[in-house]
Amino acid sequence: MEKMLHSAPAHGRLPECFIFPADKLPQAKATSATVSLPIVDLSLGRDEVRRAILEAGKEIGFFQVVNHGVSLEAMQDMETVCQEFFRLPAEDKAGLYSEDTGRATRIYSSTMFDTGAEKYWRDCLRLACSFPAVGDSAAAWPDKPRRLREVVERFTVQTRGLGMEILRLLCEGLGLRPDYLEGDISGGDVVLHVNHYPPCPDPNATLGLPPHCDRNLLTLLLPSMVPGLEVAYRGDWIRVEPVPGAFVVNFGCQLEVVTNGILKSIEHRVMTxxxxxxxxxxxxxxxTTDCLIGPAAEFLSDDNPPCYRTLTFADFKRIYSVVKLGSSLNLTTNLKNVQKEL
Known part of the structure; x- marks a missing residue:
């Protein structure tokens, strides 16, 4: 627990292990132009929503959704209980600390894939939830704060439901059958990362998370009203301004593979x-770990051959951890490079 940032006394200066050399710090600041993430209202007509999601996804790869069906109570309770968790005494969390990336429930600092000398200014509570056996998963979660298991279970069930509806809308918009992305490709554990970024004494010298693309299928972020997320866009960075009551949605690498590059998994980073x-x-x-994932036949032709190899998700994760998050801060977003390592 001594490695956890939030458990240490307030930092008067940035510890040396978090300071990046000048050539590894991001040179580009977030754009000051009037570029913002599209906002998709899921209460509108289905045709309109499908078009909006596809347009947003193709243009930026990120968007925010409102009127999404996840209750305001579930969202507020989740925010509250997560903040309460990080305020618990260190002894109440010590048993959860682990640097074992195979452990489903744990807390750790920096990132899962640290291979360089520098650390990232983040603590993370990782929780995994199997469906439909949600109750069985909850038994492994922290029992403090008292309401954490109940709150996380309700939030996860509702948020996964939202994610599956977005995937159905995407399938319809792409001309696939609505349930194309159901089954093994979306049937693995739902993984939650509760990211905690303490106040940083020198935000210009470090990062909360490095530029990266998500390796999964779809990500839904319950954002803090404190800005920090930035999204790569046309050689620049968009500073995401969270909308109250909205989720930020982005596509993972597997969705890019399935659509043969029609939809892109976009690089993003977190500032302190x-x-x-x-x-x-x-x-x-x-x-699921053994799910075999490749471009859908519906997107292939003689003029449009596969851009990506067909791999099990386990193989993809293994290579991703080496290639995508190496010691360099200039991370490649080219999935072909990841797959060439096999």
């Missing part, structure tokens, strides 16, 4: 700030 702690909850819709 000087004065305020920031807590977010990322919900990852994951394939």
């Amino acid at each position: 700030n000087l004065g305020v702690a920031r807590t977010t909850v990322a919900t990852f819709i994951m394939p």
Whole structure:
């Protein structure tokens, strides 16, 4: 637990292991232009929603959804209980600390794939939830704060339901059968990352998370109202301004593979700030480990051959952890490079 940022006394200066050399720090600041993530209202007509999601996905790869069906109570309770968790005494969380990336429920600092000398300014509570055996998963989650298991279970069930509806809308818009992305490709554990970014004494010298693409199928982020997420866009970075009551949605690498590149998994990063702690909850819709994933036949032709190899999700994860998050901060977003390593 001594490695956890939030458990240490307030930092007067940035510890040396978090300071990046100048050539590894991002040179581009978030754009000041009037570019923002599209906002999709899921209460509108189905045809209109399908078009909006596809347009947003193709243009930026990220969008925010409102009127999405996840109750405001579930969202507020999740925010509250996660903040309460990080305020617990260190002894109440010590048994959860682990650097074993195979452990389903744990807390850790920085990222799962640290291979360089520098660390990232983040603590994370990782929770995994199997469907439909949600109750069995909850038994492994922390029992403090008292309401955590109940709140996380309700939030996860509702958020996964939202994710599956977005996937159905995408399938319809792409001309696939509505349930094409159901089954093993979305049937793995739903993984939650409760990300906690404490106030940082020198935000210009470090990052909360490096530029990366998500390796899963679909991500839904419950954002803090404290900005920090930035999205790559046309050689620049968009600073995401969260909308109250909205989820931020982005496509994972597996969705790019299935659509043979029609939809893109877009690079994003997290910046730190000087004065305020920031807590977010990322919900990852994951394939099963042995799911074989490749471009759908519907997107292939003599003029449009496969851009990606067909791999099991386990093989993809193994290579991703080496290639996508190596010691360099200039991370490649080319999935072909990941697959060439096999």
